[in-house]
Amino acid sequence: MKQLPPPWLALAALALGAPALAETGHVGHPAPKAAASTAAPKAALPLRVQNAAIVAVPPGVKDTAAHMVLINPSARAVKLTGVSTPVARHAMLMNTVMTGKMMGMRETKALTVPARGQLALKNDGDHLMLMGLWRPLKVGEQVTLTLHAADGRTFKLSATVRKP
C-alpha cells in the first residue's frame, strides 16, 4: 500500500529526463565541427605576385608604400583584410581617393583580387602602407610581407626596396 512512488518523484524524473534528451540531441550538431575547422592550420592563399616593391625613403622617414601586381588564378575572389611585415610597426591596406581635386589616401578594411584576375597595387591606386619602420631600409633589400585574408589564410611574399 505504501510502495507506490509519490507523484512528485515521477515529475522530478520527467524534469531531469528532458534536459538529458536535449543533450543527446546536441551531439550530432555541426557546431563543434565548425569550431574545429577554425583551429585547423592556416593554408596559403592561391595568389601569385609580380614586381613587388617597397618605395625607398630617406633615413628618418618612417612610413612608406608597397606596390605589386597580385594575380589570382583560382575560380574564387580573394578578399584581403590585412598585411604585416617584420620591418614596420604597422602595415595597412589603402585606397586612393579623390576629394574634389585633391588626391588622398585612406585605410580600407579589404582589397579584393578578383577570380582569374589581378589587382594592381600602385602609387595612384590601391596600395599597401608600412607605418613606423623599425629601421631604415636599404635599396635592393628584400622585405617579407604577409597578406592576410579574413578566413585566416595568408600569402607571404618578398618585395624589393626600390627608389621611386
Ligand SMILES: [Cu+2]
Ligand atoms: Cu599610402
